[in-house]
Amino acid sequence: MRLYDGGRAPNPRRVRIFLKEKGIEIPIAPVDLGAMEHRSDAFAAINPMRRVPALVLDDGTVITESIAICRYFEALKPEPPLFGTGALEIALVEMWQRRIELHLLAGIQQVFRHLHPGMKDHEVPQVAAWGEANKPRVLEFLALLDRELAGRRFAAGDSYSVADITGLIALDFMRAAKMSVPAEFTHVGRWYAELSARPSAKA
């Protein structure tokens, strides 16, 4: 088994944090995103979508999509559960994982991809107006998340889950998008500090 990794990009990091929380170690093959190695024909033979991360199993089967890779390891090693247990918790973890991914992480990624000068060869065409349109949406979602986190410790309830991992990689990625968490969102700030203090945050 081998994990094709992408350094500081959010999705590869999501898998590394997940593995660290699970206590799983696997061989890592670095892919140089800055040098566009993921866009090469050699890498397309592994993942035709030319994206990282990609997990290659010993029989050659390839699993891509960071959350799919995480679910693979959750099924192989259920403890500690990071996708919830029982119908309701499974649903709430999925709900918050998706809300945070679609309304926070994806929004920040659009700001970064469409406004950062360094992305002009990666995001073609860059549409600045679309990048700008995402900024207020990210802040609006942070306001909602702040109200939610006033009442509980983690994104989906009292237990740490993959929804928190997505939250951490999203908030860390705000810097690349030249954004930051407004100081008024104290509950988000408290949550972000706790997630950042876990050993897995260094993965």
Place this chain on the structure above:
Amino acid sequence: MRLYDGGRAPNPRRVRIFLKEKGIEIPIAPVDLGAMEHRSDAFAAINPMRRVPALVLDDGTVITESIAICRYFEALKPEPPLFGTGALEIALVEMWQRRIELHLLAGIQQVFRHLHPGMKDHEVPQVAAWGEANKPRVLEFLALLDRELAGRRFAAGDSYSVADITGLIALDFMRAAKMSVPAEFTHVGRWYAELSARPSAKA
């Protein structure tokens, strides 16, 4: 239990098709998206994100995000399995569900939301250049999907899964975005015809 539904919009439909495939019937509360009922303060009390669908349990707990609602019912009634069984199949279903959602459905939704005149009060601001930028990406993903479907019956393998449901709602939604599946993609065409012929497609 009550499901707040949104008629022909893709995500509410995804849940209805899923329930039909599972053989589950629950009370439905229609929400009039055309009249912006989902943006009202009354509906925000159910889902602060002002989106449908939303499932309200008997104790008042609210589950939103169509896939989270589907996972809730998958956990309550595992047969027939629509999210896969066993680590590898679970991972491959998740991989294809996400690829189809992020690169097909989401792309078509961006074309619709940013280019359709009827969406100007729903998508503010409409960014036409971003809508246009999604069209070639949708076609590029369909080309990849066509090569994949040359070798198997369903999106994630030999079994029907939630990835196929996402595929069906995405392809049906192309019409609203004034797009269609190019005739050259014969494997996508065969797959689309088979999904459309299932009784659940009418849900």
